[in-house]
Amino acid sequence: MADIDLNRMSLDDLKKLQKDVNKAIDGYEDKQRKAALAAAEAAAREMGFTLAQLTGLPGKTTKSVSPAKYRHPENAEQTWTGRGRQPDWMKDALENGQSKDEFLISPAS
Structure with a gap:
């Protein structure tokens, strides 16, 4: 050195x-x-x-994907989990007086 x-x-x-x-x-x-x-x-x-x-320490975890809760009525490929940012189609529907419940994929019992 x-x-x-x-x-x-x-x-x-x-x-x-x-x-x-x-x-x-x-x-x-x-x-x-x-x-x-x-x-x-x-x-x-x-x-x-x-x-x-x-x-006993947590290892690498993968983020779980939440299932879709809402579906666009005219385009079944457009879905939303109900978490995070609302998609534009949901915002537009709510502004036009529709309810989220109308877009539920399977209503909660």
Whole structure:
């Protein structure tokens, strides 16, 4: 490793060096953490488990898709779950005095 004479460096150069060193340390630690995690996951897989099962921590989850609750009366391909932003066809229908219940796919009992 090259010897660096810190006493001859300007304050700006020292701060840049410090920033570069901190960035290199963070990158090294991140790489080591990922390697350790991959090794732990591989060991768990060899034993027939997931790492989440062994640690009791939640694993990677997939977002569940909610079933459609409302359907456009003229175009059955246009549906809405009732969550999130209302589609334009539903907004237009509500503005024209229609009720959401008119568009229910299967009324709740």
